[in-house]
Every structure is written in structure tokens, then in C-alpha cells.
Amino acid sequence: MPLRYSFLIILALSFCSVQSLSSQVVVGLDNWFNRETDPKTGKSFHYLWTDTQFSGYSQWGDILVSRGCRLETLGKPGKKSLGKTDIYIIADPDTTTENPAPNYIGPGDIKVIVDWVKRGGVLAVLANDAPNCEFTHLNKLMSEFGMTFNHVTLHRVNGNEFEMGASVNLPSHPLFKGVSKIYIKEVSDISLSGNAKSILTEEGKVLIAEAKCGKGYVFAIGDPWIYNEYIGHDRLPESFENRKAAENLTGLLLSYIKK
Numbered sequence: 001m002p003l004r005y006s007f008l009i010i011l012a013l014s015f016c017s018v019q020s021l022s023s024q025v026v027v028g029l030d031n032w033f034n035r036e037t038d039p040k041t042g043k044s045f046h047y048l049w050t051d052t053q054f055s056g057y058s059q060w061g062d063i064l065v066s067r068g069c070r071l072e073t074l075g076k077p078g079k080k081s082l083g084k085t086d087i088y089i090i091a092d093p094d095t096t097t098e099n100p101a102p103n104y105i106g107p108g109d110i111k112v113i114v115d116w117v118k119r120g121g122v123l124a125v126l127a128n129d130a131p132n133c134e135f136t137h138l139n140k141l142m143s144e145f146g147m148t149f150n151h152v153t154l155h156r157v158n159g160n161e162f163e164m165g166a167s168v169n170l171p172s173h174p175l176f177k178g179v180s181k182i183y184i185k186e187v188s189d190i191s192l193s194g195n196a197k198s199i200l201t202e203e204g205k206v207l208i209a210e211a212k213c214g215k216g217y218v219f220a221i222g223d224p225w226i227y228n229e230y231i232g233h234d235r236l237p238e239s240f241e242n243r244k245a246a247e248n249l250t251g252l253l254l255s256y257i258k259k
Contacts, residue, residue, distance in 0.1 A: 025257055027064050028074040028085040029057065032103050033093040033138075046098075047091040047126075047224055049073060054229035057091070063250050077109055082116040086257050091126045091224050093134040104137040114144045118214030122256045124249075125220045129153040129186040133222075145211045145218045146194030154205060157185045162237055167207070173199050174252050175208070175245060183230055183240045188222030217256035219249070 029049055036046040045051045049061040049071045061071050074081055074088070082088060094102035117123050125142065127133045130151045139148050157164040165185040170176040189205040192198065196211040199219075208221045226246040229235055236242065 025067075025069045025086045025254060026072055026084060027069045027087040027089065028072045028081070030077075030088070030090045031073045032076045033105055033134075034091050035094060035103060036098050047227055052228070054227070054234070056228050057226075059228050059231045060226050060246055060250075063247055067250055067254060069254075076103070077112050077116075079112060079116075082112060082121065085116075085121070087122045087124065087253050088113070088116070089124045089126065090138075092128045092132065093138050095132065095134045098132075102134060104134065105141050106137070107140075110141045110144065113141060114213070117145075117216035117218060120215040120258050122216060122253050123218045124253060125218070126224045126226075127188060127220070127222045128224060129188045129222065132186075133188070135188075142220065143193075145213050145220075146192055146196030147209055147211065147218070147220050148191045148193075149188045149220075149222050150191060152188055153186050154189055154202075154207070155184050155187050160235075162240070166240070167200065167202065171200065174255070175199055175248050177248055179241045179244050179248065181240055182242055182245050183236055184221075184223050184225060185230065186223065187225075190220060190222060215258065217253075219253065 031044055031048060034047055035044065037043060038045045046055045047057055049057055052058045064071060072085065074085065093105065096102060113123065127138060127149050130153045135149050135151055142148055155165045162183060165183045167182050167184055168180065170179060184207060187207055189207055190209045192206060192209060196209055198206045199208040199210055201207065211218045226242055230242055231246050232243050
């Protein structure tokens with residue numbers, strides 16, 4: 001084969017590789033507002049892709065990768081970093097109990113995030129219950145999308161009495177396709193306004209919600225929910241289908257990506 005043809009083939013393959021990389025969905029997980037460190041190692045942990053213990057999101061990360069996504073860990077959100085991100089996940093912003101010097105969500109962060117969503121970004125906020133999440137600054141962000149986390153703890157669970165955290169009779173929604181029972185432990189409910197809508201309501205309390213904002217989409221639940229401890233059956237009884245719900249959530253978020 002003449003040298004010039006070999007060069008053209010290599011060039012074409014390289015171009016295809018770059019095109020494939022550029023079309024890959026980038027999922028950025030916050031490690032700025034949630035920035036806990038292990039007191040033994042000094043390393044970041046808790047709701048991170050790299051955390052393979054019960055406290056991590058590594059198994060959800062595996063689901064995203066299996067769907068062709070590229071995982072990133074993000075610091076302080078900015079136009080540049082979010083501009084390269086399709087899905088942005090914020091989980092459990094720190095309280096002073098978890099981090100003596102937490103990075104609160106400030107006005108500048110709110111503007112950057114809201115502008116990014118309006119342009120087509122997909123935001124997933126997995127908060128926590130009353131004692132374990134910083135609500136004051138988080139709710140300033142969430143109110144832009146018609147949502148406010150309430151300072152309460154619902155679905156309290158004693159030890160391994162997992163049925164205390166069960167949600168059944170799930171509504172018809174893509175999140176629950178093929179799912180009849182999920183587990184949510186110690187969750188805050190959400191007050192809604194504007195065009196925000198409930199995905200899951202129990203006894204008048206909204207546990208999961210969504211909203212469209214500009215060209216973008218926002219998903220919210222008052223719990224970290226599908227971290228490693230409660231995504232599969234390492235601890236949960238077989239009757240719970242959190243893994244399937246996590247797969248559905250992945251599909252739901254991806255469905256709003258405009259590539």
C-alpha cells in the first residue's frame with residue numbers, strides 16, 4: 001500500500017476517534033460542595049465515583065459507563081467546566097459536622113448552574129435528610145427550579161428493618177418502569193412551585209421531583225439514594241429494585257441530553 005494511502009487511513013481513524021470522544025456524554029459529579037475527607041487517610045470520600053465502599057457511587061458509575069458515558073469529578077462549578085459537562089450531579093452538600101470549612105453554594109455558583117441548565121444542561125440533585133445536609137444555600141439554588149427541600153427526616157429505618165424504608169405502588173413514570181418496590185432511607189421531602197412536578201408522592205409528601213428549565217432538566221430527591229450500600233443486594237433484600245431504578249434514572253437523565 002502506498003505511503004500516502006496509509007497516512008490517509010490513519011488520519012481518518014484518528015478523526016473518527018476524536019468524533020466519538022466529542023459525542024460521548026460527560027457526567028460530572030460534584031466534589032466541591034460535597035468534600036468530605038476520610039479522617040484516617042485524608043483522602044476525599046463519600047458519594048464519589050472512586051469510592052468503592054458502601055459510601056460511594058462507584059456502582060452507579062459503572063452503569064453510566066456501560067451506557068457509554070465518561071465520568072468526571074468536578075471542583076467548583078464554572079462556565080468552562082460545566083460547558084464540557086452534559087449531566088451534573090450534586091449529592092449531599094456538606095454541613096459543618098461533615099466538613100469544618102464547607103464550600104457553600106453561593107450566588108455566583110447559582111448563576112453559573114442556572115445558566116448552564118437553561119442552555120440544556122441536565123442537573124441531578126441527591127440531597128439528604130435534616131441533620132445530614134446543608135439546606136440553606138442548597139435551597140437558594142433549588143428555588144430557581146421551583147423546589148425546596150424541607151428540614152425533616154422521613155422514612156426512618158431501625159437497624160435492618162428495611163421495610164420501614166419501602167416505597168411501593170409506584171406511579172407510571174420512566175423512573176419506575178419495570179420497578180415495583182424501592183428503598184429510600186431517611187429522606188427529606190420537597191415543596192414545589194412553578195412548573196416543578198412530583199415524580200413520587202407519599203401521604204402528601206413529595207419525595208422525588210423534576211422540573212424543566214429553559215432547554216434543560218432538573219431531577220431532585222432528598223436522599224443520596226443509590227449509593228453502593230443501597231443500589232444492589234449487598235444489604236438490601238432481593239425484593240427491592242433500586243438497581244433497576246438506578247438504571248432507569250440513568251436512562252431518564254440521558255434522554256434529556258441534546259447532542
